[in-house]
Amino acid sequence: MTLTFQELGLSSSLMESISKMGFEEPSPIQAQTIPLGLQNKDVIGQAQTGTGKTAAFGIPLIEKIDVNSNSIQAVVVAPTRELAIQVSEELYKIGYHKRSRVLPIYGGQDINRQMRSLKKNPHIIVGTPGRLLDHINRKTVKLNAVHTIVLDEADEMLNMGFIEDIESILSNVPSDRQTLLFSATMPDPIRRIAEKFMRDPELVKVKAKEMTVPNITQYYLETHERKKFDVLTRLLDIQSPELAIVFGRTKRRVDELSEALTLRGYTAEGIHGDLTQAKRMSTLRKFKEGTIEVLVATDVAARGLDISGVTHVYNFDVPQDPESYVHRIGRTGRAGKTGMAMTFVTPREIDIIKNIERTTNSKMERMKPPTVDEAIESQQQMTVEKIRSIVESDNLAFYKRTAEELLEEFDAQVVVAAAIKYMTKEPNAVEIKLTEEAPMYRGKSKGRSSSSSNNRRRGDNRSSGGGSGSGSGQKNRSYGNRDRAKSGSGGQSSSKRRYSNPK
Numbered sequence: 001m002t003l004t005f006q007e008l009g010l011s012s013s014l015m016e017s018i019s020k021m022g023f024e025e026p027s028p029i030q031a032q033t034i035p036l037g038l039q040n041k042d043v044i045g046q047a048q049t050g051t052g053k054t055a056a057f058g059i060p061l062i063e064k065i066d067v068n069s070n071s072i073q074a075v076v077v078a079p080t081r082e083l084a085i086q087v088s089e090e091l092y093k094i095g096y097h098k099r100s101r102v103l104p105i106y107g108g109q110d111i112n113r114q115m116r117s118l119k120k121n122p123h124i125i126v127g128t129p130g131r132l133l134d135h136i137n138r139k140t141v142k143l144n145a146v147h148t149i150v151l152d153e154a155d156e157m158l159n160m161g162f163i164e165d166i167e168s169i170l171s172n173v174p175s176d177r178q179t180l181l182f183s184a185t186m187p188d189p190i191r192r193i194a195e196k197f198m199r200d201p202e203l204v205k206v207k208a209k210e211m212t213v214p215n216i217t218q219y220y221l222e223t224h225e226r227k228k229f230d231v232l233t234r235l236l237d238i239q240s241p242e243l244a245i246v247f248g249r250t251k252r253r254v255d256e257l258s259e260a261l262t263l264r265g266y267t268a269e270g271i272h273g274d275l276t277q278a279k280r281m282s283t284l285r286k287f288k289e290g291t292i293e294v295l296v297a298t299d300v301a302a303r304g305l306d307i308s309g310v311t312h313v314y315n316f317d318v319p320q321d322p323e324s325y326v327h328r329i330g331r332t333g334r335a336g337k338t339g340m341a342m343t344f345v346t347p348r349e350i351d352i353i354k355n356i357e358r359t360t361n362s363k364m365e366r367m368k369p370p371t372v373d374e375a376i377e378s379q380q381q382m383t384v385e386k387i388r389s390i391v392e393s394d395n396l397a398f399y400k401r402t403a404e405e406l407l408e409e410f411d412a413q414v415v416v417a418a419a420i421k422y423m424t425k426e427p428n429a430v431e432i433k434l435t436e437e438a439p440m441y442r443g444k445s446k447g448r449s450s451s452s453s454n455n456r457r458r459g460d461n462r463s464s465g466g467g468s469g470s471g472s473g474q475k476n477r478s479y480g481n482r483d484r485a486k487s488g489s490g491g492q493s494s495s496k497r498r499y500s501n502p503k
């Protein structure tokens, strides 16, 4: 039995926004969370990546906003700036017809500008913990009228060292509020927060045998560290993703990889926590618009990032733990679409694959690293496809005379072969040198203490990933079943977004 949004008893202004957003029916986590949210119950929510958790808390939250009041009535806390922006964009869309006002607040943005925006009396604030607390302490954000607080990606905020900030924020909101907590995992400190700050929370766990959604096909490729880069470029050539995310272990890795890809003729850019806010935003914008086709990112970028059109995820370096794996590959296969995930492992890291499979309860198929010939073969095939479609379009009159001249001079097969060669992207030989990364051992992956902790430490220029843009670049997105998602890109007729139940 699937409830409709109508049956959830939503007001007409929200129904209007939801239908404009193209949502046809609630996803399972939404069907379960929205009624509880409307009843003011505290909720701990757990569901797979890309299944609409934002709207699951966003819809009831906005339903309860009194737009005639000028007070801040709801606060959403999110781990990264980009995520704060992305969530606030989704809330803006949900509350568009109701005219609720939402403001993202995050570190790195000019605090005076934020104070000016705060004077416009937002109803909802979406903030990163540090900056939010800063405003609370300065009394530029008053939380006395807050009735709903949401912690999104709570476990990630814990990893980033925000736990005390979160406790302080929670102590600053009225105790008769509603608290919603979303977390992929429930480590002890999060459980303690739930016990200390939540009232009889209801656990909404969308049942799934696997931690990953079934619409992502998962592969691993065994390859030596030195060969990884060539394997990656061959895969990119063969699979020709619409948009791809490549995950590297460290910031240096991300920088080197995006440079190397650019040298080899791909349009690629990297994001990680050491880049300026402006740079990260512009990279993400370009990626969303399709100006760059490969985004290279560190782990932190994985969380919550919602970019439609990401068809392939490449784990250039094996993720440090199964959770990180789940969040990385969850950047594709969102809202019922299909996706592919390829994880590279060096022979010494092979155990990690087994561990990921066991923990996530899913199977990764072994894929043989493609050879150069296979890569060229598939590029050739693409050229042939192009030629076919040009032949079919039949507006070649202008070229026919030259063709005849060439055919008088050479054999037809030779002429066509030369044209195919000219049009085919051959692997280019620009030499690439990447600094080698030490293999990841299972023992080391505990406690997230390895080099990628650069990104996760407090006070670091944390965050990456997340959406930017004004929503203007919105493509028509039709989320449907596998076949539909496969059969074409944005060209589908409706802008309806059906959430197809992954089971």
Ligand SMILES: Nc1ncnc2c1ncn2[C@@H]1O[C@H](COP(=O)(O)OP(=O)(O)OP(=O)(O)O)[C@@H](O)[C@H]1O
Binding pocket: 022, 023, 024, 025, 026, 027, 030, 047, 048, 049, 050, 051, 052, 053, 054, 055, 303, 304, 305, 306, 330, 334, 335, 479, 497, 498, 499
């Ligand atoms: N009912 C729905 N029908 C169709 N699309 C939906 C629906 N609900 C949400 N979406 C879309 O699905 C995408 C993923 O949603 P969202 O980012 O909230 O996922 P999430 O569960 O928070 O994922 P993550 O665990 O990665 O943070 C978004 O583009 C969102 O607009």
Ligand SMILES: [Mg+2]
Binding pocket: 053, 054, 304
């Ligand atoms: Mg999310």
